Amino acid sequence: MEKEILKWGMIGTGNVTERKSAPSFNKIKGSQLVAVGNRTAKKAEDYAERHGIPKWHRDPHDVIHDQSVDIVYIATPPGSHMEYALETIYAGKPVYIEKPMARTWDECCIINEAAEKKGVDVYVAYYRRSLDYFKKVKEIIDSGSLGKVLHINLQQYFPARDEDHQRNHLPWRVIPRDSGGGYFHDMGCHALDILFYMFGGPVEVMGKSTNMGGLYAPVDTISASLLLPDNLLVTGSWSFVTPKSYQKDQVEVVGENGKLQFSIFGFTPILLDLENHKESFPIVQPENIQMPLIQSIVSEINGVGKCPSTGLTAAVTSRVMDTISGLF
Known part of the structure; x- marks a missing residue:
């Protein structure tokens, strides 16, 4: 899926996006944040205006199906990760999910199984691996x-x-x-x-x-x-x-x-x-702490590198947390 410009769509406009992650999309060569969505339309519009993002959507699902978007970043609480990730995977687009990958190990497995069947890449924001x-x-x-x-x-x-x-x-x-x-x-x-x-x-x-x-x-x-x-x-x-x-x-x-x-x-x-x-x-x-990991995603998609944090590695962490917490 080599792209001259990898165009990102982002779901969610919370604090993590303001400095830790989203600025990186436009700072990395060959990468651009082109669309943002939030269930609260005013938040999406405000975020797009403040950060110079070309498009905003009042329905997060529209970000996934936006024809200008190549890859989706899910920056919402884990309760909606699986829903948005599966829809992105079924749309044939790679997905970058905030950590933890999902609420439970079971949900991680559902995401990974869907990605394997569709041949779509899943990345997770355990960005310390790249720092x-x-x-x-x-x-x-x-x-x-x-x-x-x-x-x-x-x-x-x-x-x-x-x-x-x-x-x-x-x-x-x-x-x-x-x-x-x-x-x-x-x-x-x-x-x-x-x-x-x-x-x-x-x-x-x-x-x-x-x-x-x-x-x-x-x-x-x-x-x-x-x-x-x-x-x-x-x-x-x-x-x-x-x-x-x-x-x-x-x-x-x-x-x-x-x-x-x-x-x-x-x-x-x-x-x-x-x-x-x-x-x-x-x-x-770094000023934008997720930037090195996001760079690795852009590089991998362009065939010149490897991202160290994937759906498979992230699922291991979720299973361990569930086991320790008595949920598994």
Whole structure:
């Protein structure tokens, strides 16, 4: 499907599109955002006017069937991902889906099966796979400087947000029909996905989850044990109701020769601590954080590269989250 100009259509106009993703479509050579849609017509019109997008649609389905659109970016909450993705696939167009890929692993499988039958590509916005920060982490691990990796510990503790206390107006991220779960599905997925990218998919998964804060229905406190290839054990814990003063975002990889520390959201300097050597690697993130991954999609469609985040890789992360949360 090589294209001189790859023309994107976008469904959804939420915060993620303002800076993280959508500006990239027009910054990348051979790429252009040509249409946007939202169920609220005023939002679509306003977004198109502010960002100089040629067309806007009051019905998101019209974006999919717009003849000028080559590929569709689904930037809505996960509750509508499967619906829009399947319609895009049946229209014979590749699709780029915000993470998590869908509400459940079952929905991911339905999308992937449809894509395989139609011969259509599915990409998912696990953009950390393309960032220089995590490429550096992977480079250090792959170099062997740590020696044999012995174990990995992941800790993500975040405070409740102000909107979590508004019982009559809860954010969509904690409404299961919209998100598939709570903040674990929305945020924890990034940590799991990048570990699978670096070390390989899980062999075994065990987990326990509960709701300690009582602010909303989904779980807010999670503990998991994962066995990765080469008998590598990962222990992970997440809390989304931790007091702000105890907030933490850290991954520690321990090897025979030392340890490596990095973060998932904070992008704190990568710390390599060997027996006779310590080094810090501060790495600045791009202005539009999804741009490197979107570039890989454009390159793959034009036959000159490969996108590292697909429907198949993303489904693995969703299955693990469902298993840990007790949904699978």
